[in-house]
Amino acid sequence: MTTLKQYLDGTKCEKKLKELIELIAAQGVPIRKAFISNQKYVDTKNIYGEEQIALDTWSNEHLIRVFRRSGLVSAVASEEEAEVIRFPKAMADYAVVMDPLDGSSLVQTNLAVGTIIGIYDNGDVMQKGRNMRAALYILYGPMTVLTLTVKEGVHVFALNQGGEYVMIEKNVKMPEGKIYASGALKKDWLPEHRKFITGLEKEGYKLRYSGSFVADVHQLLKYGGMFSYPAFRGHKHGKLRLLFEVNPLGFIITQAGGKVSDGYKNALGVMPEKIDYRTPVYIGSKGVIRKLEKMFNG
Numbered sequence: 454m455t456t457l458k459q460y461l462d463g464t465k466c467e468k469k470l471k472e473l474i475e476l477i478a479a480q481g482v483p484i485r486k487a488f489i490s491n492q493k494y495v496d497t498k499n500i501y502g503e504e505q506i507a508l509d510t511w512s513n514e515h516l517i518r519v520f521r522r523s524g525l526v527s528a529v530a531s532e533e534e535a536e537v538i539r540f541p542k543a544m545a546d547y548a549v550v551m552d553p554l555d556g557s558s559l560v561q562t563n564l565a566v567g568t569i570i571g572i573y574d575n576g577d578v579m580q581k582g583r584n585m586r587a588a589l590y591i592l593y594g595p596m597t598v599l600t601l602t603v604k605e606g607v608h609v610f611a612l613n614q615g616g617e618y619v620m621i622e623k624n625v626k627m628p629e630g631k632i633y634a635s636g637a638l639k640k641d642w643l644p645e646h647r648k649f650i651t652g653l654e655k656e657g658y659k660l661r662y663s664g665s666f667v668a669d670v671h672q673l674l675k676y677g678g679m680f681s682y683p684a685f686r687g688h689k690h691g692k693l694r695l696l697f698e699v700n701p702l703g704f705i706i707t708q709a710g711g712k713v714s715d716g717y718k719n720a721l722g723v724m725p726e727k728i729d730y731r732t733p734v735y736i737g738s739k740g741v742i743r744k745l746e747k748m749f750n751g
């Protein structure tokens with residue numbers, strides 16, 4: 454069985470990038486452990502005014518501490534922080550964008566949640582998603598799995614009993630499947646979104662929406678189809694954040710042969726205007742996203 458380390462050694466990644474990816478992967482162990490001890494609401498709100506649960510805060514602080522000590526990261530933008538955090542003494546210039554715990558409202562219901570990470574190699578977090586050097590997520594489900602791309606295909610690894618990641622799926626290619634999901638209240642959907650979703654339902658698409666973007670996208674890698682969190686009444690930018698959620702997962706899906714869009718164009722080509730920039734998102738199999746863009750663009 455190929456371990457994560459063996460896989461990375463066979464790629465074109467420079468030594469420091471390999472070190473950084475292995476370091477991030479290793480954090481799946483303490484974060485998973487923290488699920489038992491950190492499952493309480495705290496009295497704080499994050500920068501979006503949402504209630505934070507303790508595990509968000511803990512994972513965020515834990516990862517920032519790990520990056521600071523590593524000397525490998527010069528800047529971090531986190532969904533849980535209002536500002537970019539800089540480490541001027543770092544010996545390498547990787548910039549990390551992250552959602553430390555996506556889907557955190559599901560922690561208390563024991564559904565799958567995940568850590569989402571994007572890595573740029575020039576110290577800058579404010580750039581187009583397509584400039585990413587690597588992206589990965591750790592999904593805490595029945596198993597802890599890590600899905601990674603270093604622009605050499607998409608591969609899935611599972612954490613074994615010995616605390617090592619072993620490859621369970623190589624070179625994942627998304628099929629054109631028939632699963633769909635849409636966030637936002639149905640009554641607030643805009644007409645073009647409603648029309649598209651109704652069309653999918655007529656074609657026999659099956660609804661699968663959990664409330665965890667990372668888990669909902671992960672299943673698309675296997676089954677194909679489309680996840681969306683659209684613009685909706687009063688929210689023309691939708692809900693999800695370009696930097697921390699849409700870009701890293703969009704990068705992975707694209708590497709697996711899928712597509713990510715804001716409805717009209719490739720989301721990976723959008724320059725973020727601010728750190729917490731939100732965007733409508735349509736992500737999934739190439740065919741369905743192409744069809745959607747064609748309809749939206751008239």
Ligand code: AFP
Pocket residue numbers: 503554555556557558559636637664665666667682692693
């Ligand atoms: P949390 O991380 O605050 O739970 O938000 C999760 C999320 O950003 C994304 O993972 C989900 O797809 C989406 O929000 C769910 O939003 P709704 O609660 O509006 O369905």
